[in-house]
Amino acid sequence: MISDRxxxxxxxDMTSTEQSPTGDSAPLTLNQIAELAGVSAATxxxxxxxxxxxxxxxxxxxxxxIAEHGYRRRRRRIKxxxxxxxxxxxxxxxxxxxxxxxxxxxxxTHGLSVVTSELGGRHTPRQRWIEDVxxxxxxxxITAFSAPSDEQRVQLATLGVPLVVLDPAGNPGLGxxxxxxxxxxxxxxxxxxLLELGHRRIAMITGPxxxxxxxxxxxxxxxxxDAAGVPVDPDLIYQGEFQIEDGVVYTRRLMALPEPPTAxxxxxxxxxxxxxxxARELRLRIPDDLSVIGFDDMPSSHWILPPLTTIRQPLTExxxxxxxxxxxLATGEHLHQKRVELGTDLVVRExxxxxxx
Amino acid sequence: MISDRxxxxxxxDMTSTEQSPTGDSAPLTLNQIAELAGVSAATxxxxxxxxxxxxxxxxxxxxxxIAEHGYRRRRRRIKxxxxxxxxxxxxxxxxxxxxxxxxxxxxxTHGLSVVTSELGGRHTPRQRWIEDVxxxxxxxxITAFSAPSDEQRVQLATLGVPLVVLDPAGNPGLGxxxxxxxxxxxxxxxxxxLLELGHRRIAMITGPxxxxxxxxxxxxxxxxxDAAGVPVDPDLIYQGEFQIEDGVVYTRRLMALPEPPTAxxxxxxxxxxxxxxxARELRLRIPDDLSVIGFDDMPSSHWILPPLTTIRQPLTExxxxxxxxxxxLATGEHLHQKRVELGTDLVVRExxxxxxx
Numbered sequence: 001m002i003s004d005r006x007x008x009x010x011x012x013d014m015t016s017t018e019q020s021p022t023g024d025s026a027p028l029t030l031n032q033i034a035e036l037a038g039v040s041a042a043t044x045x046x047x048x049x050x051x052x053x054x055x056x057x058x059x060x061x062x063x064x065x066i067a068e069h070g071y072r073r074r075r076r077r078i079k080x081x082x083x084x085x086x087x088x089x090x091x092x093x094x095x096x097x098x099x100x101x102x103x104x105x106x107x108x109t110h111g112l113s114v115v116t117s118e119l120g121g122r123h124t125p126r127q128r129w130i131e132d133v134x135x136x137x138x139x140x141x142i143t144a145f146s147a148p149s150d151e152q153r154v155q156l157a158t159l160g161v162p163l164v165v166l167d168p169a170g171n172p173g174l175g176x177x178x179x180x181x182x183x184x185x186x187x188x189x190x191x192x193x194l195l196e197l198g199h200r201r202i203a204m205i206t207g208p209x210x211x212x213x214x215x216x217x218x219x220x221x222x223x224x225x226d227a228a229g230v231p232v233d234p235d236l237i238y239q240g241e242f243q244i245e246d247g248v249v250y251t252r253r254l255m256a257l258p259e260p261p262t263a264x265x266x267x268x269x270x271x272x273x274x275x276x277x278x279a280r281e282l283r284l285r286i287p288d289d290l291s292v293i294g295f296d297d298m299p300s301s302h303w304i305l306p307p308l309t310t311i312r313q314p315l316t317e318x319x320x321x322x323x324x325x326x327x328x329l330a331t332g333e334h335l336h337q338k339r340v341e342l343g344t345d346l347v348v349r350e351x352x353x354x355x356x357x
Numbered sequence: 358m359i360s361d362r363x364x365x366x367x368x369x370d371m372t373s374t375e376q377s378p379t380g381d382s383a384p385l386t387l388n389q390i391a392e393l394a395g396v397s398a399a400t401x402x403x404x405x406x407x408x409x410x411x412x413x414x415x416x417x418x419x420x421x422x423i424a425e426h427g428y429r430r431r432r433r434r435i436k437x438x439x440x441x442x443x444x445x446x447x448x449x450x451x452x453x454x455x456x457x458x459x460x461x462x463x464x465x466t467h468g469l470s471v472v473t474s475e476l477g478g479r480h481t482p483r484q485r486w487i488e489d490v491x492x493x494x495x496x497x498x499i500t501a502f503s504a505p506s507d508e509q510r511v512q513l514a515t516l517g518v519p520l521v522v523l524d525p526a527g528n529p530g531l532g533x534x535x536x537x538x539x540x541x542x543x544x545x546x547x548x549x550x551l552l553e554l555g556h557r558r559i560a561m562i563t564g565p566x567x568x569x570x571x572x573x574x575x576x577x578x579x580x581x582x583d584a585a586g587v588p589v590d591p592d593l594i595y596q597g598e599f600q601i602e603d604g605v606v607y608t609r610r611l612m613a614l615p616e617p618p619t620a621x622x623x624x625x626x627x628x629x630x631x632x633x634x635x636a637r638e639l640r641l642r643i644p645d646d647l648s649v650i651g652f653d654d655m656p657s658s659h660w661i662l663p664p665l666t667t668i669r670q671p672l673t674e675x676x677x678x679x680x681x682x683x684x685x686l687a688t689g690e691h692l693h694q695k696r697v698e699l700g701t702d703l704v705v706r707e708x709x710x711x712x713x714x
Contacts, residue, residue, distance in 0.1 A: 082489055083474075091457050091473075093656075100448050104475070113489045115472040116448075117440075118461070132439055132470045136493040244660060273660050280662055299450075303601060303630050305637055305662060 102319025187220020247274020384427030459676025544577020604631020
């Protein structure tokens with residue numbers, strides 16, 4: 001169980017260790033902050049409750065004091081916090097489900113429930129989002145494949161609501177705890193698997209450039225080819241949006257090349273499903289005529305026919321790890337590691353085969 | 358936009374229309390309820406905030422008064438309610454995603470966000486659930502494939518939090534607004550489609566008996582056979598749990614019968630995917646050797662190979678309808694219909710074919 005006494009308290013990761021004006025390093029009360037800032041307690045209350053009607057200068061002054069000295073929230077508020085809020089850029093497909101499973105596993109052992117919300121496809125939440133989240137008074141917030149803006153992060157920190165970024169789309173921000181997967185190694189391993197099967201014309205359909213994960217997977221692919229002395233052919237690389245349709249469209253183009261690939265590595269399992277569809281349309285058999293390897297190991301990769309060889313990204317474990325970090329932060333513990341990358345694994349099924357000579 | 362003034366107010370569906378002791382039918386304030394019940398305002402406050410530390414008799418007394426006269430909540434609380442809470446029995450597969458899409462579409466036009474939580478596979482929430490939900494102060498609650506107990510429903514009504522049950526697993530409770538699909542007609546239509554293709558040995562893999570939806574689909578199947586003068590053969594009916602594995606296991610058994618079926622109707626798309634796997638194992642081609650029709654029209658039915666013929670259950674529209682009903686209730690409007698069933702549609706793709714003579 002989380003200790004209520006400690007939840008939302010002073011945490012070494014969010015505040016400096018300088019001496020407070022009260023003579024020790026204990027966090028300040030609302031009244032102490034008001035006195036130091038020369039404003040009313042009501043104004044400080046507005047800032048720490050995320051309300052809009054405070055001028056930017058006053059807000060910055062109060063936030064600065066809290067960042068420096070910490071803020072001792074009253075107990076009333078602490079008792080209300082009983083859930084972890086998981087924010088997805090979009091609730092679609094199996095990705096959110098796999099992550100929520102892991103968050104729940106940890107949350108439930110601490111008597112916390114889990115609520116999810118989504119940003120409707122955006123990767124940075126709108127300003128109103130933070131007011132909504134705070135009105136539900138979460139123990140902490142996990143954002144998946146999305147991250148709050150710098151300003152929103154300051155607001156969360158000011159309110160003592162810990163944040164962990166899971167599978168950061170872009171740079172999660174300096175010092176923000178995050179959990180990812182070893183995407184570069186995964187890309188390397190997928191490509192090596194195809195090389196070991198004798199393939200040399202290996203194409204890659206990757207994800208969007210703004211996603212660090214897809215950049216890392218592409219770099220791993222390039223590194224494996226390079227290490228094997230196989231030149232990287234830019235004609236064999238297409239950049240998609242992590243959608244099934246990418247696999248359909250780019251496989252058609254790839255197979256129309258004068259020298260088409262014999263294997264395709266896709267940056268997620270959805271794109272691999274698209275490759276299957278294009279292959280059927282082109283009357284190519286998988287894996288006899290074309291090997292396909294995906295990334296993620298979503299449930300669909302088990303039951304698609306033929307079952308998909310893929311790189312397992314441990315989304316459920318990533319969710320569990322993020323929840324553990326969040327609970328550590330909420331109870332004022334020190335995080336030993338702020339940036340965690342969990343290992344990926346090659347899962348060989350039936351969509352890859354040795355290149356026929 | 359929801360009118361703040363009306364939200365959580367007196368609604369004709371939740372309270373009687375008797376005259377209140379104040380001489381009109383306006384809902385009572387907290388203090389008026391306390392006076393009538395002969396208890397302190399603090400006690401009434403505990404009841405209306407879902408807290409545990411009130412004796413059962415006192416609770417029943419206060420709840421009875423509120424049911425009779427209504428309760429005028431203070432404005433402070435109303436302002437905090439900015440989200441719809443959607444409760445799933447389990448967050449797994451595409452089912453929750455499709456529903457949330459529809460809820461969001463409506464919620465967002467009213468400036469509300471959507472949060473989801475799950476019951477870990479249970480169909481009736483634990484008692485603590487209601488305290489968790491209420492601590493987040495939702496505008497209203499939608500439960501999907503699950504429903505609160507009678508006692509929990511009384512608590513929600515007492516607190517003025519409207520409830521709509523979506524795709525009720527069992528009986529949603531007398532007078533509880535609910536949204537479902539025309540499951541019986543869907544079962545009928547699926548079976549008719551196979552009959553029209555010349556099939557007579559038509560098997561059904563159905564869902565669990567506690568789910569009204571799977572009972573209705575099975576009855577539709579029986580009715581179609583009966584109307585066509587085809588006897589219902591109990592050997593051709595298996596009851597599963599809406600899982601992929603059901604399709605695998607029961608297809609093996611069905612195809613081992615002395616006179617195996619030429620077509621299988623499954624109660625959801627997941628089970629149909631299981632049929633595909635068993636068919637591959639048994640070297641049966643779909644649809645040449647075996648026709649398969651599912652139920653739901655989940656995204657997977659588009660991209661599985663061959664694409665699945667299925668009955669579309671309009672989950673997204675069901676979510677939108679539930680959200681609209683909820684917002685009507687929250688703004689004190691009268692619901693014209695308490696039980697809504699949205700139509701299902703036959704979607705013919707490539708997994709069904711005419712029976713070869």
